[in-house]
Amino acid sequence: MARFTPENLVLAQEILSRYPRKKSAVIPLLHLAQEQDGYVTNDAMANIAELAEVTAAEVIGTCTFYEMFKTHPVGKYVINVCTNISCQLLGGEELLEHLEETLEIRSGSTTADGLFTIEDYECLAACTEAPCMQVNYRYFHRISNDEVDEVIADLRSGKLADTIPDHGTLQRVRQTIPADKLAGVHAPETVVDAPAWMSRNEPVLAARAAAEAAAKAAEAVEEKKAD
Amino acid sequence: MATNAYVPHAAGYVDNEGPKIVSSRFVHEDSYTLERSLATGGYEGLKRALTKAPIEVHDEVRSAVLLGRGGAGFPAGIKWGFCPPGKWPMYLVVNGDESEPGTYKDRLLMECDPHQLIEGCLIACYALGLSQCFLYVRGEMALAQERIAAALNEAYEANLVGKNILGTDFSVDVVLHWGAGAYIVGEETALIESLEGERGMPRLKPPFFPAAIGLYGQPTIVNNVETLANLPWIMVNGAEEYKKFGSETSPGTRLFAISGHVKRPGVYETEQGVTTFSDLIYGDNFCQGMRGDDELKMFIPGGASAPWFFPEQVDLPLEARPVGAAGSMLGSGAIVIMDASTDAVKACLRVVRFFARESCGKCTPCREGTTWEETVLRRIYDGHGRPGDVEMLLDIADNISPGPYPGAAWEAEGLEAIPFPPKQTTICPLGPSSVAPITSAVRRFRHEFDAKIPQRTSIPVTAS
Ligand SMILES: Cc1cc2nc3c(=O)[nH]c(=O)nc-3n(C[C@H](O)[C@H](O)[C@H](O)COP(=O)(O)O)c2cc1C
Ligand code: SF4
Ligand code: FES
Numbered sequence: 219m220a221r222f223t224p225e226n227l228v229l230a231q232e233i234l235s236r237y238p239r240k241k242s243a244v245i246p247l248l249h250l251a252q253e254q255d256g257y258v259t260n261d262a263m264a265n266i267a268e269l270a271e272v273t274a275a276e277v278i279g280t281c282t283f284y285e286m287f288k289t290h291p292v293g294k295y296v297i298n299v300c301t302n303i304s305c306q307l308l309g310g311e312e313l314l315e316h317l318e319e320t321l322e323i324r325s326g327s328t329t330a331d332g333l334f335t336i337e338d339y340e341c342l343a344a345c346t347e348a349p350c351m352q353v354n355y356r357y358f359h360r361i362s363n364d365e366v367d368e369v370i371a372d373l374r375s376g377k378l379a380d381t382i383p384d385h386g387t388l389q390r391v392r393q394t395i396p397a398d399k400l401a402g403v404h405a406p407e408t409v410v411d412a413p414a415w416m417s418r419n420e421p422v423l424a425a426r427a428a429a430e431a432a433a434k435a436a437e438a439v440e441e442k443k444a445d
Numbered sequence: 446m447a448t449n450a451y452v453p454h455a456a457g458y459v460d461n462e463g464p465k466i467v468s469s470r471f472v473h474e475d476s477y478t479l480e481r482s483l484a485t486g487g488y489e490g491l492k493r494a495l496t497k498a499p500i501e502v503h504d505e506v507r508s509a510v511l512l513g514r515g516g517a518g519f520p521a522g523i524k525w526g527f528c529p530p531g532k533w534p535m536y537l538v539v540n541g542d543e544s545e546p547g548t549y550k551d552r553l554l555m556e557c558d559p560h561q562l563i564e565g566c567l568i569a570c571y572a573l574g575l576s577q578c579f580l581y582v583r584g585e586m587a588l589a590q591e592r593i594a595a596a597l598n599e600a601y602e603a604n605l606v607g608k609n610i611l612g613t614d615f616s617v618d619v620v621l622h623w624g625a626g627a628y629i630v631g632e633e634t635a636l637i638e639s640l641e642g643e644r645g646m647p648r649l650k651p652p653f654f655p656a657a658i659g660l661y662g663q664p665t666i667v668n669n670v671e672t673l674a675n676l677p678w679i680m681v682n683g684a685e686e687y688k689k690f691g692s693e694t695s696p697g698t699r700l701f702a703i704s705g706h707v708k709r710p711g712v713y714e715t716e717q718g719v720t721t722f723s724d725l726i727y728g729d730n731f732c733q734g735m736r737g738d739d740e741l742k743m744f745i746p747g748g749a750s751a752p753w754f755f756p757e758q759v760d761l762p763l764e765a766r767p768v769g770a771a772g773s774m775l776g777s778g779a780i781v782i783m784d785a786s787t788d789a790v791k792a793c794l795r796v797v798r799f800f801a802r803e804s805c806g807k808c809t810p811c812r813e814g815t816t817w818e819e820t821v822l823r824r825i826y827d828g829h830g831r832p833g834d835v836e837m838l839l840d841i842a843d844n845i846s847p848g849p850y851p852g853a854a855w856e857a858e859g860l861e862a863i864p865f866p867p868k869q870t871t872i873c874p875l876g877p878s879s880v881a882p883i884t885s886a887v888r889r890f891r892h893e894f895d896a897k898i899p900q901r902t903s904i905p906v907t908a909s
Binding site for chain 2: 236237238239241242243244245246248249270272276279280283284285286287298301302303304306307308340341342343344345346347348352354355356357358359360361365378381382388389390391392393394395396398399400401402403404406409410411412413414415416418419421422423
């Protein structure tokens with residue numbers, strides 16, 4: 219398990235091709251690995267290191283900095299409850315407590331059946347819709363304790379499978395750039411000239427320079443007159 | 446890309462009276478599609494820009510005095526002018542990492558009108574000769590990523606992005622990039638580090654001002670999502686029209702998110718510099734008053750990093766300069782309203798905990814200081830505080846941000862306003878931001894801290 223599958227390798231190459239430097243693809247590739255396996259495995263990091271032409275240590279270094287990358291298995295559904303200030307004011311902490319009691323786990327841990335992980339999360343940019351939470355990064359706004367119970371039941375029964383993919387999948391729609399539409403990705407050291415359209419400035423700049431020169435000349439004439 | 450029943454289209458956005466510059470399409474359920482965009486004037490701004498020379502587009506943006514909406518409020522047109530001439534290639538990095546507590550507007554713009562944002566990116570690239578655009582979207586925003594991916598796919602297909610855009614010599618790729626959960630990555634130099642595949646740790650400024658030394662060491666423009674979303678309107682209607690909204694030094698409109706203890710929390714587009722905090726909180730067109738008509742205790746005027754304001758400051762206009770002079774900042778347009786039931790120590794602890802968790806750890810005063818702030822505040826809140834703890838908090842804070850920290854006036858106590866910004870011993874402003882809730886709460890509600898700290902009676906030592 220855990221190196222990229224042939225299909226994902228194609229996606230990985232596509233992602234890599236969009237950046238002037240390969241290392242820039244490390245974070246998107248870590249997401250792809252997490253999508254494939256539900257978390258980021260050591261083998262995946264080694265694979266990413268090869269693809270991005272960096273050391274495995276560098277990939278681990280980047281991976282461990284970011285909250286969303288899990289280096290150990292987590293639940294099929296990761297539930298992030300916002301307890302930051304706007305949500306705290308309207309019951310975010312109580313929501314988290316209720317969820318902890320319902321699922322009988324503390325935040326930061328996973329239920330024994332591997333279905334749910336709870337996280338005590340920072341602001342989710344839904345502050346006016348407090349209290350709020352996410353399940354696998356899909357939002358639930360202004361949610362009450364009863365509604366949370368309903369969501370848990372629906373997740374268990376598979377009723378929300380269409381709206382909420384398994385943990386790891388972020389984008390069910392991906393960017394694809396057809397080869398004939400691509401403007402072109404170049405390593406920075408290979409680009410020395412201004413882009414083509416910048417030559418459109420030339421007539422404007424010339425006209426401005428001419429106007430300035432004319433104004434200066436007129437000024438000089440005025441000054442001479444004054445003398 | 447279906448959302449669930451708990452999240453209606455443009456959730457939280459309130460379509461009130463008033464000019465609409467960036468939110469005009471939100472009322473349409475299909476606002477994110479190319480079809481709706483084109484039917485409502487989408488990409489007209491780009492077409493208009495393409496009839497001008499790049500430098501004329503830049504001039505138009507400069508004269509519109511478009512202020513950055515990411516936090517610092519720096520004029521975009523002037524920032525664009527900082528790129529060293531002739532150093533190619535140059536890049537555009539779009540800051541869609543919105544994670545400042547209280548802030549909710551960039552996500553709306555990305556989810557509901559991705560084409561407007563893409564068009565804004567293209568206008569900026571055209572004006573400055575930028576070779577490639579990276580749209581950095583916060584990792585946790587799955588729907589925004591899907592909507593932008595779909596919009597880019599449509600736009601590429603329609604020849605609106607990519608090679609020879611609309612049959613002209615203008616060619617640029619817009620690449621969707623996404624983060625993985627780290628608030629600090631919103632800081633522009635950390636954003637660039639992250640885009641280079643590194644840990645998101647800020648760089649020292651100077652010398653690493655992105656416009657001079659940015660992505661891959663090349664000149665790079667970093668702009669906020671909302672800033673760029675204004676460009677299509679400005680191109681279509683012109684800087685003069687734009688300046689008819691708002692005040693002279695803060696023209697145009699802005700999206701403000703008002704959360705907390707109000708009757709109708711939401712995201713409102715309104716004119717800067719004209720509308721006041723009081724209008725937003727009590728106005729019929731806005732939040733319609735405090736929840737339960739309770740008393741206002743305090744409010745955060747510009748995101749968790751901003752020092753707090755109190756009832757005395759509600760009549761200030763939503764404009765960077767007066768808010769800064771009054772001791773805080775307008776920041777990211779995030780206003781958090783707290784009523785009399787709010788525990789000042791608890792609110793302070795929660796905000797400080799955020800900064801302690803999100804400190805990147807690169808510099809000592811912030812890494813150690815924010816953790817200590819949280820530890821001391823936690824024990825005060827839990828009832829285990831020690832005499833002298835409040836002084837210790839202020840002392841730790843002074844090591845991160847020396848000197849008097851910005852804060853609001855309190856006339857009743859003879860305290861004057863200390864203007865923004867704070868000083869810093871750190872690489873970036875995150876560390877100093879952690880001080881804002883502490884000095885704000887201690888200055889105004891010292892008695893709440895003292896009441897939580899057990900008063901120990903000393904045990905008499907007697908010789909037997
Ligand atoms: C700790 C910290 C976090 C920040 N987070 C964000 C953010 O999430 N989004 C954003 O646009 N700007 C953020 N900024 C501001 C950016 O550094 C930068 O000023 C901004 O993106 C520039 O865009 P603008 O000029 O269009 O406002 C943050 C700054 C700091 C110091
Ligand atoms: S102030 Fe804090 S977040 Fe900013 S660079 Fe230093 S340690 Fe990192
Ligand atoms: S504070 Fe909870 S979403 Fe912002």
